[in-house]
Amino acid sequence: MRSHITGLDHVIIAVRDLDAAAETFRTLGFTLTSRGSHAEWGTANYCVMFDSDYLELLAAAGEGGPADRVRAFTAQREGLMGLVFATENAEADCLRLGVEAPGNLSRAVATAQGATMARFKAAPLPPDTTPGVGSFLCQHLTPEILRQPGWTEHANGARAVASVTALVADPIGLMPAWDSLIGPAASTATDETVTIHTGKGLVFLCRPEDLDQLHPEADEEEPPAPPAMVAMTIKVADTEAAARVLNANGVAFSRDAAGTIRIAPSEACGIFIEMITSS
Template structure:
């Protein structure tokens, strides 16, 4: 475990209307947590919790620099805006990354208040926005969950589509091969593997694919990605599901547009998921 980093902690999907996004992802077969509010940021979210990672649907609802940044993003499009990298010791991780030559700022406190099965709870985090040179092409944060015991309940992790974790996240980058040294500095030597023009980053939990825009369909065959945002951008999210057949039946019942290949992989176009191309793969 390099730099006290455990791997991917969560992916953030920026949306304009949080209620509408919650309805959309419920239709895709996900169970969502109650709405949580970040008073420090002026943002709010619903989360899709898995055993070790999760997805955050996030919208700007108040004042603050984070809210304004989110509004500027969603004024152009919705979709994956960033990733969070997890650590059990955020202070040690920051010092280790600094020794590696990265200018990482001091951590800040963040809270999220929401209703849980055990009553109203305030979840506490320590987080810091990593500098652009740490994970070039992908906006990332380092996060430590201070109150992890309050975040997961069995009913929150029971998803009708059978999803149980993030398999991979794909970003389009103009020249991925030039970035392996930077990503290795964060996740450890040889964590970034170059194959042809695509870099696969092994984070310790979940993969990050960095691929040129013209080659993204080699990673995601038959994907409906005709209108990609300009690089660099996060464009795809692959999720593990217990049974792709069961997930496909649910999507069909809910009249979701999707395709499925001979191996069972489900592909949901961005038009059905607030700008995110979603793959569901067998776990």
């Protein structure tokens, strides 16, 4: 059976205080959506929307299994908790992967015409499906609702998620599982680091001792023990313009000779963020 996965849909960032995290991301130059909630899961969110993917700031707000998992994660740390892969047919992909059928999910979205329900089919993937990374499948049933006027316009010029990096003990050994998810030869190895080509956005798997080769300065603040997602690279229209926004907002960051912006986890809800000029 063929894969219906089209790439990264969004990145889940688990936080303890949702409104405080939203203010942190506004300071980084991102525009946030209205606050949403998932009645079925007991969670609440703000999103940072790009044209074809997005970031989700997620917090526990009520009762439910997903809320309990967010609480368990944030009891240890804030940061990158999961990846969500877009699928054009969630039921077919779940059948192909031999996992439980997707469930229905919804959340209210504020629009100029009033609150409207965005609807999805979503399925959590077992740990052995995407080893080293917690993940979900998501099929959008109402994609037009999620991108309201102005929501994809960011002061820092952000356009898309370029990549997410996870620390794992044995990147090479995880390649077959990822190829089964995405498709044949989706993962490639360079020395001990694995690059997963999702179709839209990259996932890097690396050993802790190799993190600074992918992301110089990322290990200056002690990263969590593997398996853990620790870094995210965002494409922006112009790193010079993004740097001016960060300076104006009092955000500490560094830049290299190529202009790449690096923001420490202490400034970004536990995530090492890089900003690069989109090509």
